[in-house]
Amino acid sequence: MRKKVDYEMMVAFHGHxxxxxxxxxxxxxxxxxxxxxxxxEDEELVAITENNSCGVDALQFISGCTFxxxxxxxxxxxxxAYTLYSRRxxxxxxxxxxxxxxxxxxxxxxxxYIDWLLQVDEKEIISLQxxxxxxxxxxxxxxxxxxxxxxxxxxxxxxxxxxxxxxxxPCSEKLAS
Amino acid sequence: MRKKVDYEMMVAFHGHxxxxxxxxxxxxxxxxxxxxxxxxEDEELVAITENNSCGVDALQFISGCTFxxxxxxxxxxxxxAYTLYSRRxxxxxxxxxxxxxxxxxxxxxxxxYIDWLLQVDEKEIISLQxxxxxxxxxxxxxxxxxxxxxxxxxxxxxxxxxxxxxxxxPCSEKLAS
Numbered sequence: 001m002r003k004k005v006d007y008e009m010m011v012a013f014h015g016h017x018x019x020x021x022x023x024x025x026x027x028x029x030x031x032x033x034x035x036x037x038x039x040x041e042d043e044e045l046v047a048i049t050e051n052n053s054c055g056v057d058a059l060q061f062i063s064g065c066t067f068x069x070x071x072x073x074x075x076x077x078x079x080x081a082y083t084l085y086s087r088r089x090x091x092x093x094x095x096x097x098x099x100x101x102x103x104x105x106x107x108x109x110x111x112x113y114i115d116w117l118l119q120v121d122e123k124e125i126i127s128l129q130x131x132x133x134x135x136x137x138x139x140x141x142x143x144x145x146x147x148x149x150x151x152x153x154x155x156x157x158x159x160x161x162x163x164x165x166x167x168x169x170p171c172s173e174k175l176a177s
Numbered sequence: 178m179r180k181k182v183d184y185e186m187m188v189a190f191h192g193h194x195x196x197x198x199x200x201x202x203x204x205x206x207x208x209x210x211x212x213x214x215x216x217x218e219d220e221e222l223v224a225i226t227e228n229n230s231c232g233v234d235a236l237q238f239i240s241g242c243t244f245x246x247x248x249x250x251x252x253x254x255x256x257x258a259y260t261l262y263s264r265r266x267x268x269x270x271x272x273x274x275x276x277x278x279x280x281x282x283x284x285x286x287x288x289x290y291i292d293w294l295l296q297v298d299e300k301e302i303i304s305l306q307x308x309x310x311x312x313x314x315x316x317x318x319x320x321x322x323x324x325x326x327x328x329x330x331x332x333x334x335x336x337x338x339x340x341x342x343x344x345x346x347p348c349s350e351k352l353a354s
Contacts, residue, residue: 009186013190013237013238013243014243014245014246015241015243015246020245021245024245051332052244052245052247053245053247053316054245054246056244056245057243057244057245057246058245059245060190060237060243060244060245061190064192066192066234066237067229067233067234067237067244067249067251068191068197068229068230068231068232068233068234068235068236068237069191069192069231069234070229070230072244074244075346076335076346077345077346077347078319078331078332078335078336078345079329079331079332079335079345080330081329098330099330100330139230142255152258152273153256153257153276153277154254154255154256155228155255155256156255158253158254158255158256159255168254168255168256169252169253169254170254
């Protein structure tokens with residue numbers, strides 16, 4: 001089932017139109033089709049991205065797996081690949097875009113390149129593979145503790161103890177140096 | 178100068194309305210007002226977030242500093258603070274939201290809490306401080322190298338050499354174990 005995405009709104013979110021965003025758009029829709037899933041209202045979907053380039057904004061915008069919601073996991077592998085995982089049914093799919101399948105000729109004109117990426121048959125550039133993965137941890141809400149040095153509130157798991165005092169990471173590092 | 182933000186679109190991007198998103202909204206607008214800046218079309222603005230909770234989706238949506246564009250820097254300090262930095266003029270501002278300034282009574286009803294956060298006088302919950310920081314690195318586009326094990330393309334800086342072969346990080350780890 002093809003989800004309707006407002007492409008222009010997605011471009012507005014990203015800030016510009018570019019081939020990388022178009023790649024992320026095709027990859028995300030392909031993976032969502034595979035999962036036959038809808039946009040995550042909360043945390044039903046989890047996305048694992050293996051890069052942090054432009055296309056990830058399409059992934060965030062379309063899948064609803066966002067940096068702020070805690071259901072976007074970054075693995076810094078430098079690969080043009082995402083995994084989408086549905087918490088509802090425990091299914092996961094890894095989508096890879098094959099840059100080598102893109103003819104050199106189409107890359108010469110940026111706008112034509114974007115159009116080509118948006119129109120090319122999915123099978124020509126995208127591969128999908130079901131994956132078995134552990135359900136990623138859910139985002140948690142934790143208590144706050146005040147840093148004894150700067151007085152700012154800090155999530156309790158990020159407090160560093162030093163001489164019996166509760167310190168935030170920057171204050172702890174400053175006092176150590 | 179107060180930027181016009183489509184709050185409902187921002188909620189749609191995040192996937193739900195919540196106090197954390199409202200906090201991020203107020204913090205981001207306060208910092209943008211301070212910088213008197215417009216939404217970054219490309220990389221004029223850089224955001225440093227000291228947490229990865231809901232409000233960061235407001236930060237992404239409003240400031241244009243997104244995970245995919247490489248102008249969102251994550252420092253995992255667990256603090257309700259962002260720094261917005263303008264590459265144009267080298268000015269930076271750190272914005273902090275003081276949760277202790279929020280009366281306990283308003284937190285009891287979620288919708289009322291969100292409304293309160295959206296309407297409260299900025300000075301009551303937000304503090305702004307100019308900061309001097311080094312300009313963060315710009316996102317770079319790097320060449321790709323094929324992993325000799327799985328055959329997938331990898332950003333060259335993420336290639337691990339093993340026995341003269343070019344390996345991606347997952348293949349390198351799999352072969353090492």
